[in-house]
Amino acid sequence: MSTASPQDQHVAALYSAHHNWLRAWLRKKLGCSHHAADLVQDTFERVLRTQANAQAEILREPRAYLVTVASRLVANHYRRRTLEDAWLAALSQMPEPVSPSPEEQLLILHTLNEIDALLNALPHKVRTAFLLSQLEGLGYAEIGERLGVTVRTVKRYMAQAFEECLMSLE
Template identity: 45%
Template sequence: MTASRPDAPIAYHTGSRSSLGRLYRQHHPWLQNLLRGRLGCGDTAADLAQDAFLRLLKTPRRFDSDEGARAYLSRMAKGLCVDHWRRLDIERAWQETLAVHGEARLPSVEHEQIVIETLCEIDRMLERLPEKVAAAFLGSQLQGKPYRQIAVELSVSERMVKKYMAQAMLQCALIEAGFEASL
């Protein structure tokens, strides 16, 4: 058996516990520092770094080198930061909505978290939809606009608005059925 050279590239397959453990030990501090720099908060950086490795545990990947692993972790960190900031925006909007309605309607903490998570799922769904489909969905569901008005605003036929709504409703049904991850 030959010993590997210290400068030889390390291959990782996160489906293997030992390989994931090695990847974690070698790159977790670096990833956490990267996230801390982007977020300005050590606690949130620690949470998101853990989330990154949990995702690798759930969806194994193969890396041929440290550079490949770091490039992937860097892209993942960027996405985790964007998700975090979007969630903060949603939480802030929710708090503003609650403030408008006064304390008499304050939900329980558990209910509030369910609402925020649902809003985040809808936000992710809208982000995946084509622009006109998302606009039709929001116009109909949030603003209560009739399909005819949406069609005029989007410069499409009313029939096309119906197709857009069918696309959006299918995505909602998939989320409800728990198939969001497959979208």
């Protein structure tokens, strides 16, 4: 007798029915069977978490759903890869004595990925205001002009961004 929940059984059936198809789709999209295999597992892990949290019904269009989830993971994969490439390019420009150790490099890359995820979770205007302030050093009035909002709104955006940053530290 199975003790798995109905949601777990549904995801297991979904996995059995569509795993090979999704892996082939991802392999074609990524051009790498290893990355495809990793993203298939990530996709089904996300589906399992979503199904458990939402008490979801059986999917009417499972392949469309799996492609949507997998496509988001592919986008995250490429964004991480772009960030890693930029980091490696910056690292290659450093003189060897100043270059961080492999352990430090991994920690820095992990931190960059966390910052990227945090910024991408912010609403577009909040993220833009935060980046204009922190990276370009613009004042709130200048940011407001660029975004077409009031200074008060910029202050609200900044408060929201700082709050998210502080919450991520916990």
